[in-house]
Amino acid sequence: MNLDNSGLHNLIATKLDEVGQMYTQKRRELVDALSQAGPCTLPELLEFSDGIAQSSAYRNLTVLEEMGVVRRLVHHGEYGRWELSEELTGHHHHHLVCNSCDVVIDVELQTHIEHLMDEEFERAAKGSKFAVDRHNIDIVGTCANCQETTQA
């Protein structure tokens, strides 16, 4: 599979360079996997990447998270999940979360709904003097695969 992630990679390389971090092959592989596959667990990332050690994967993801390159998601499955940061991809999105197999799928909502929600979230937070930063929405249910499986 040939990915053209050169734009993405250049962006990240610059970002890491600014703070004296290296954008190594292993780190590129993690980013490639995430850009292909969407939110991934660590075992999934280990499959994609070629022979990276578990501890290195965790460490690199932590570094990349601190740099704002990736974001860690936490749901009910046994593993955490990682995705490219919105800051990097430029796509604000939310998640379909299957409560049968724990898979996570990206979705985008219509802009005018996002605006309405932002306004309402601000209003709702005001009562608690809570300063809103961002919002995460999980649409929970059953993915297409699991619907088929349970019918069989």
Place this chain on the structure above:
Amino acid sequence: MNLDNSGLHNLIATKLDEVGQMYTQKRRELVDALSQAGPCTLPELLEFSDGIAQSSAYRNLTVLEEMGVVRRLVHHGEYGRWELSEELTGHHHHHLVCNSCDVVIDVELQTHIEHLMDEEFERAAKGSKFAVDRHNIDIVGTCANCQETTQA
């Protein structure tokens, strides 16, 4: 503090009785704590409750979760959090999540916004043939306490 949770307790007692589970004093204490304090971590629950063992707290919460009495939340803090289920309280709500101290505060949104969101979530899920069950919204930012603290 005198709570009148008799209605709540009766409801739960009936629910548990139907499946041959006991609604013990320890379980009542957990429910009382949750009904007072909102989403709680396990250490918080251990403080509220009077001398319940850690392992018993976990086991009881799991049982109560299976009965649909409580729900487990998972965020980025070190501990999971537990709250009374919406099915039980009858209040659909979402969460303000402080990314500084990890506290979780309940909020309710306006009904017409909930309707708009539900429609949009259905629409967004359709593309992935995803069957929507419910939605969770986290409004992430800084709670009032942490805003004060950082100013000092």
Place this chain on the structure above:
DNA sequence: TACCATAATGAGAATGATTCTTAATCGTGT
């Protein structure tokens, strides 16, 4: 009230995802 069967409790061991430690290796600039 005494007895029995079943469920709940608590102490501690086990589990397992994630983080930490450390020695070896790699990259980059000189």
Place this chain on the structure above:
DNA sequence: ACACGATTAAGAATCATTCTCATTATGGTA
């Protein structure tokens, strides 16, 4: 080629959560 700092990987350590099991409490029954 050298030296320095960053990265890697293997395995140990951490720690929230789950499991085990012996003890205790509960509810039903006669």
